[in-house]
Amino acid sequence: MTDTTPLPREQLSRQLAEAVAEALRVDLAHQDNALLVVSGGSTPVPFFAALASCELPWERVQVTLADERWVAEDAEDSNARLVRAHLLQGPAAAATFVPLTTADATPEQGAAAVAERLAGLAWPASVVILGMGGDGHTASLFPDSQELSLALATDAPAVAVRTPSQPQPRITLSADRLHQARRHVLHITGGNKRAVLARALSGDDVRELPIRAFLACPLATYWAP
Ligand SMILES: O=C1O[C@H](COP(=O)(O)O)[C@@H](O)[C@H](O)[C@H]1O
Numbered sequence: 149m150t151d152t153t154p155l156p157r158e159q160l161s162r163q164l165a166e167a168v169a170e171a172l173r174v175d176l177a178h179q180d181n182a183l184l185v186v187s188g189g190s191t192p193v194p195f196f197a198a199l200a201s202c203e204l205p206w207e208r209v210q211v212t213l214a215d216e217r218w219v220a221e222d223a224e225d226s227n228a229r230l231v232r233a234h235l236l237q238g239p240a241a242a243a244t245f246v247p248l249t250t251a252d253a254t255p256e257q258g259a260a261a262v263a264e265r266l267a268g269l270a271w272p273a274s275v276v277i278l279g280m281g282g283d284g285h286t287a288s289l290f291p292d293s294q295e296l297s298l299a300l301a302t303d304a305p306a307v308a309v310r311t312p313s314q315p316q317p318r319i320t321l322s323a324d325r326l327h328q329a330r331r332h333v334l335h336i337t338g339g340n341k342r343a344v345l346a347r348a349l350s351g352d353d354v355r356e357l358p359i360r361a362f363l364a365c366p367l368a369t370y371w372a373p
Pocket residue numbers: 187188189190191192214215216217227278279280281286287288
C-alpha cells in the first residue's frame with residue numbers, strides 16, 4: 149500500500165488481473181500447469197471478471213480457493229459458485245477448478261477427500277490472493293476459530309474450522325500451504341480494511357489479527373477506497 153493517489157476499484161482489479169496473468173505466464177514458461185489460489189467474498193468479483201478476459205493458456209491453469217463455507221456449491225454464499233460465475237467464463241472456463249467442499253455433511257468428514265483432491269494440483273501455487281475481513285481474518289483463519297492454532301501450525305493442506313462468529317462451518321487452506329506459494333497478494337477495499345491492515349502492521353499477535361501470519365511473505369497489497 150502506498151500513499152500515491154489510489155486507483156478506483158475496477159482499475160485496481162484490472163491491474164491486479166494483469167499482474168496475476170503475467171505471473172502465471174512466467175511459471176507456465178517452465179512448467180506444464182500453474183496453480184492460482186483465490187479468495188471468496190465480495191471483493192474479488194471485478195478482479196475475477198478482469199482475469200477471465202486475460203489471454204492465457206487456460207487449459208494449463210488450475211484454480212482453487214483459500215477457503216470455503218461448508219455449503220452446497222450452488223448456495224448464495226458459496227465461494228465456488230462465485231468462482232464459477234465470475235472467473236470460469238469464456239476461455240477461462242478451460243481452467244481446472246478444484247473446489248474445497250464434498251457431499252459429506254461436515255468439513256471434518258470431508259477434509260481427507262479434499263486433501264486428496266488438492267494433492268493432484270501443481271503446488272507450490274504461483275499466486276495466492278488473500279482477502280481480509282474487518283476482524284483481521286484471512287482465508288478462514290478467524291481470530292475466534294477453535295482450530296486457529298492448528299491451522300497456523302499444521303503441515304496438512306486444509307483444515308476444517310468452527311468459528312463462533314460465523315454461521316457455517318468452513319474449510320481453509322492451512323497457513324503452511326498458503327505460505328508455500330511463490331507470490332502473495334492481499335486484495336482489499338475500503339477505509340475500514342485499510343485501518344485494520346495498519347493495525348496489523350503495528351503489532352505481532354497473529355491470534356488477534358490472523359492476517360499478520362502473511363505480512364512477511366512478502367505480501368503485495370492491492371487496496372482501493
Ligand atoms: O469470509 C470471507 O471473507 C473474506 C473477505 O470477504 P469480503 O466480502 O470482505 O471481500 C474472504 O477473503 C474469504 O475468502 C471469505 O471466505
